[in-house]
Amino acid sequence: MSETMSEPTSNATPSAAAAPGRRQFLRVSGVLAASAGAAPGLLLAQPAPIKVGVLLPLTGAVAYPGQQSREGVMLAVEDINGRGGIQSLGGAKLDTLVADAQSQPQVGAAEVDKLNEAGVCAIVGPYASAIAFATTQAAARHNIACVLDQAVADQITSRGLKNVFRFGPSYEMAVRTGINNFHILNTVAGKPVKSVIVVHEESLFGTGTAATIARDLPALGYEVLEVIKHANPTRDFNNIALRIKARNPDVVMQANYLNEFALLLRTLRQQGVRPKAMYSIFGGGGSNPKVAKELGEAAEGVLDCNHWFNPRDKRGAALRARVEKKGLTFTHELLMGYNATMLLADAIERAKSIRREAIIDALAASTWADHFMPYGPTRFVNGQNQGAQPVVTQILKGDVRVVLPNTYAEAEAIFPATRG
Amino acid sequence: MHTPAPIGRTPAAADAPPAVVHLLGGTRRSIRLLGLIGMALACAPLVVRSEFHLTFMTLALYSTLLGSAWNILGGFGGQYSFGHAVFFGLGAYTGAILQVHAGLPAWTGLLAGSAIGGAAGAALGAISFRYGLRGSYFALVTLAMAEVFRIIANSVPFTGAGVGMMIELRSGPADLQFESRQGYYYFALALALVALAVSSWVRHSRFGAALAAVRDNEDAARALGIDATRIKVAATALSGSLMAAGGVFYLQYFHYIDPMLVFGPAVSVEALLGPIVGGLGTVLGPLIGAFALALVSQVATQALGQAPALSMALYGVILIVMVTFLPRGLGRLRLRRGRHA
Numbered sequence: 001m002s003e004t005m006s007e008p009t010s011n012a013t014p015s016a017a018a019a020p021g022r023r024q025f026l027r028v029s030g031v032l033a034a035s036a037g038a039a040p041g042l043l044l045a046q047p048a049p050i051k052v053g054v055l056l057p058l059t060g061a062v063a064y065p066g067q068q069s070r071e072g073v074m075l076a077v078e079d080i081n082g083r084g085g086i087q088s089l090g091g092a093k094l095d096t097l098v099a100d101a102q103s104q105p106q107v108g109a110a111e112v113d114k115l116n117e118a119g120v121c122a123i124v125g126p127y128a129s130a131i132a133f134a135t136t137q138a139a140a141r142h143n144i145a146c147v148l149d150q151a152v153a154d155q156i157t158s159r160g161l162k163n164v165f166r167f168g169p170s171y172e173m174a175v176r177t178g179i180n181n182f183h184i185l186n187t188v189a190g191k192p193v194k195s196v197i198v199v200h201e202e203s204l205f206g207t208g209t210a211a212t213i214a215r216d217l218p219a220l221g222y223e224v225l226e227v228i229k230h231a232n233p234t235r236d237f238n239n240i241a242l243r244i245k246a247r248n249p250d251v252v253m254q255a256n257y258l259n260e261f262a263l264l265l266r267t268l269r270q271q272g273v274r275p276k277a278m279y280s281i282f283g284g285g286g287s288n289p290k291v292a293k294e295l296g297e298a299a300e301g302v303l304d305c306n307h308w309f310n311p312r313d314k315r316g317a318a319l320r321a322r323v324e325k326k327g328l329t330f331t332h333e334l335l336m337g338y339n340a341t342m343l344l345a346d347a348i349e350r351a352k353s354i355r356r357e358a359i360i361d362a363l364a365a366s367t368w369a370d371h372f373m374p375y376g377p378t379r380f381v382n383g384q385n386q387g388a389q390p391v392v393t394q395i396l397k398g399d400v401r402v403v404l405p406n407t408y409a410e411a412e413a414i415f416p417a418t419r420g
Numbered sequence: 421m422h423t424p425a426p427i428g429r430t431p432a433a434a435d436a437p438p439a440v441v442h443l444l445g446g447t448r449r450s451i452r453l454l455g456l457i458g459m460a461l462a463c464a465p466l467v468v469r470s471e472f473h474l475t476f477m478t479l480a481l482y483s484t485l486l487g488s489a490w491n492i493l494g495g496f497g498g499q500y501s502f503g504h505a506v507f508f509g510l511g512a513y514t515g516a517i518l519q520v521h522a523g524l525p526a527w528t529g530l531l532a533g534s535a536i537g538g539a540a541g542a543a544l545g546a547i548s549f550r551y552g553l554r555g556s557y558f559a560l561v562t563l564a565m566a567e568v569f570r571i572i573a574n575s576v577p578f579t580g581a582g583v584g585m586m587i588e589l590r591s592g593p594a595d596l597q598f599e600s601r602q603g604y605y606y607f608a609l610a611l612a613l614v615a616l617a618v619s620s621w622v623r624h625s626r627f628g629a630a631l632a633a634v635r636d637n638e639d640a641a642r643a644l645g646i647d648a649t650r651i652k653v654a655a656t657a658l659s660g661s662l663m664a665a666g667g668v669f670y671l672q673y674f675h676y677i678d679p680m681l682v683f684g685p686a687v688s689v690e691a692l693l694g695p696i697v698g699g700l701g702t703v704l705g706p707l708i709g710a711f712a713l714a715l716v717s718q719v720a721t722q723a724l725g726q727a728p729a730l731s732m733a734l735y736g737v738i739l740i741v742m743v744t745f746l747p748r749g750l751g752r753l754r755l756r757r758g759r760h761a
Contacts, residue, residue, distance in 0.1 A: 058728040100721070100728035105674050105681065110479060113472040113601075133586065133676035141599070142471075159589055202574050204678060207582030229582075232680075 049095035050086060050354050052077075052344065053120035053144070055111055055135060056127055056337075060103025061232075064258070065333040066127050069149045070098065072337025073124055075322070080345045088352040094345065101126050105134035112138035121354040122147060122347075124340050127333065129153035129171075129204055136164045145347075145360045149340040150307075150333065152282070153204060157383040165363045165380060167343045167373075168307050168336055169388040171205075171282075175212045178281035178305035181392045181404050183220050185303070185415045192416050193276055195223045197249040199240060199264060201232050201256035209255035209281055225249050234260050237267040245273045250416075254280040261285035262295060269298040276416035279303045287393040287400045290329045301417025302395045303403070307332040311402045311410040313372035343368055343378065374408045447624045450703055454620055457707070458613050465602045474601045480714040481608035482669055486687070487694030487706030488615035489662035494692060495701035496622050497655040498635030500555070503562030504663050505687035506544070506569050507537040511664025512671045512682040513573060516585040521578065526587075526596035530668045537664020538657045545656030549649045554638075563688070570683035584678030587671060596672040604673055611669055612707070615662050619703045622658070631655055632701075663691065697742055699751030708751045712742075 054073050057066035077094045085091040097118050101108035108131040115123060122145040126135050132151035139146045140161045148156065148164065152171040157164055169177070186193045198213050200206035207229070214224045225247045228240055241264070244252060252268070252275045254261055261284040268274075278286075278301070285291035286304025309316030319338065320330040328334070343366065348354065351362035369377035376387040392404035394413055403413035461481070468474050486508070494500050514536050515529030548561050573579045591599045598604050622628040633641040634648045642648050671677055681687075695701075698709025716738045724731040742750070 059732050063729075100731075102728070102732075104686075105676065106479060106670075109674065110472070110475045113475045117470055117472050130584070130676060130678060130681065134674045137589070137675060141601075155586055161589075202582045203680065204583050211583075 047085075047090040047092040049093045050089065050348060051095050051097055051118060051120045052341075053112075053115035053118070053123035053125075054096045054098045055101055055108060055115065055123050055125035056098075056149075057103040057108075057131060058098075058100040062103045062128050065150075065331075066101070066103070068329075068331050068333035069125070069127050069337030071323070071328055072149070072334035072339075073341045075319070075334075076338045076341035076345070080342070086345065086348050088349050089354070092354075094341075101131050101135070103128070103131070105131050109134040109138040111135075112142070112144070116142040116144060120144065121356055122344055122359050124337070124344060125149055127151060129156060132156050136161055139163055143356045143360065145344070145356065145363055147340045147344045147363070149337045153208075161383070162364075163360055164383040165343070165366075165385075166383060167339055167375075167378065167385050167388065169390050170384055171208065172212075173384075173388065174305065174390045175209055175281055177390055178392075179213065179216050179220070181305055182279055182303075184404065185392070185413055189415045191221075193222070193250040195225050195247075195249045196251045196253055197225050197244055197247060198227045198253045199244075199256065200227070200229055200254070201234075201260060202229050203232065205282065206255040213253060213255075213281075230256070230260065232257065232260070235263070237264045238271070240264065241267040241271045241273055244268065244275075245271055250276045252278050254278065254283050254286070257284035258288060258291070259284070262291050262299075265291075265295055265298050265302070277301065277303060278417070279305075281305045282390075286395075288329065288331055289400055290331075292395040292398050292400055296398065299395045300398070301414055303392055303413070303415070303417070304394075305390050305392050307336055308374075308391050308393055308400070308402055309335060309372050310374040310408050312408060315372040319372075339371060339373060342371060346370070374402075374405075450620055450623065454613075454616055454703070457616075457704075458609075461609055461613075462606075465605055471601050474605055476714060476718065478601065478605045478608045478673075480710045481605070481612040482666065482673075483690060483694055483710035483714065484612040484707045485608070485615045485669065486663060486666045486691040487698070487710050488612070488619050489659050489666060490691040491695040491701065491706050492619060492622055492662070493652075493655050493659035495695050495699075495705065496619075496628060496635065497631050497652060497659075498701075499652060499656070500559050500692070501562040501659075501688070502559045502685075502692070503564070503566035503688050504659070504691040505683050505685065506562065506566040507540055507660035507663035508667040508670070508687045508691070509566070509569055509573065509677075509679070509683035510540050510660075511537045511667030512677045513579055513585070513667075514664070515668040515671045516587055516677055517578060519587050520585055525594055526668075526672060527594065529671070530596065530665060533664045533668040534661045537667070538661030540664075541660020542653055542657040544660070545653035546649075549652045549656075563685075566683055566685070566688060570679045573679040573683055579679070582678065584676060584681070586676045589675065596668075597675075607672070608669060611665055614665075616703060616707060618658065618662065619706075622655075623703050627651070627654070635701075666691075693739075695749075697739070697746075697749060699749030702749070702751045705749050705751040709749065712750055713739075716742075 056070050057063055077096055081093045085093040097115060097120055099111040099115055101111060108126050112135050123139055124147050126132055127150050129151045132148060136146045136156060140163050144163060146164050148166040154170045154172050157166055196217055198210045200210035210227050214227050217224055280286040283304040286302050287306045287308060292299050323330040346368045347359055347362040347366055351358040364380055366380060367377045374391055379386045391402050391408055393400050394403045396411055401411040403409050403411055465474060490504050511533035514533040518524040518529045518532060519526060544565060548558055553561055574582050591597045630646045630651050633646055634651055638648050667682060693713060694706045694709035697713055699705030717735055720731040720735040724734055
């Protein structure tokens, strides 16, 4: 060590530690004095940035939606900082600390501890419910607010944790709305649909959705012909398509993720299966513009009850255009990441503080209305925004359009969809 | 400065004790070493103030438990299982079902889970070894068994099927849920020490000798009068029981399980990776392996945290390098005794 220190190096910078001479001392102290004089001015102009944790699955099984959500968070931070940061804190900028939950609950929980020590004032994330069970609990220990970007499982907000906030609809809320809206569509059209087949993936989301659909639809007068479960991932839907063909249902309802969603659509098309409608609740690809474009006619008319912005507010379309200009796909994960961050920024603004308790209180009392979701002002009960609701979208002419509820609709639903 | 002794050979100095000491050898030394490690780890929370580092150590100890469980069958017994998740999942689900459906306290789950894990191990061992399944065939059977249980857990109603199961938030040692990180740390440490003590017993007992004999040459062992099937079944039961305790720990720590999380292949891989990196068939191998892997994972994340995919790739590269250059595991690194400096 001592040898290298005394060796002259070509890129040597003046260092106070390396035996300073008198001249060097003067130079260093001069710089210090100058910077000390300038510091108060600098501090006034630039308050310390506000550290916000962004905890998402960026690798592993749910990497794609996690990365999409991160894009949304980053765009929101860009917007907040671009318009002058948090005004009530002297224009302090948001500084994101991104952590990867690797699609595993245990990694997510460990990352919460790391973010805690890095001094974050709140955490946005972690997209998947299974991860959220672990991270919200870990964050509760440190009294850190968790603003969920999705993580729709109801149990996350019903466990009595005071630090958890979900801006969007919970899973139960979405399924209830989804079934009601389906019934409305069918009733308005003169009840052409009588039978349904449900195809779902095997985890929390698909199983729960399928069970609720199978329980509630018969009460509304529909016959559920079959409930078909498939693994994640599934790469061949030929057998399932054949089963659907044999039972010939009026409607196929999907509850699965992007790849399987698209693959089943394609396989049904190949085998010439043409139900009167394809309907999904939180469907993986039902409101994905990429699926709409790439699958072309096979995706035409597909209905999905999902998170989407209010099309009558121009800011939603503007965000979408901005995302697409960057070469990304605009998806609901991105939208919800964006909104979760905006909600948090509003809470910090009103908390006038980066104290964790103050932010939790501000979120709990939040009445945020300056957003472009079809929700109205926020009102949290046990961490769930009561006004949140999904909307029904339909793929029309290769694009995703809101068709229900009428107050937000930008196009009229085609039901039954004339498929093929 | 001295020159290192050639690996795998002891210097032939007749009057001095071997200058090269096997890090993990010797009965008494092993027990003493285990005691020292246990004490050091028990004192760690007094020194480690950072909660993140404590979590890191807790998860490494949890990994040690899984690794030790696997090592009893895979390391000492030479029967490579690729489906240890089956025991892990049984433990976790037993704990969850007893708490959620029967309203029993968590510690009953730990006991019942371990018992069921042991019974499942005995059953799996009996079926496989009775029909002489060895090597890759045994590995395939265990892999299939874990998948079978994953699908069952995904289908039957009392496991919550695909929705999974969540236990209620409570806190208190009787509920095996802890407010502080220290609580979980000591819980993990206790389980890991039990697993290491069992490993140490296996390593030095008559049972362990018979198990090693079966591993090295089953036919010769049989010729010596060892009931190879019985020995292997017992090892599977022991291994399964410890693995199931790992499942209960997971449940108590993360509160939520679903079929993929506890019966999925990731658990089986986690169980076998530690001992392979640390040293197969050694008492401390799983401990060394678990901490080394956790460290490597952290280093990779720190180095390339902003590019998560790259950090995983770096982790993979380091793993390959470790296995290539230390095929016998980190625990078998030989240390030179510095007596004569």
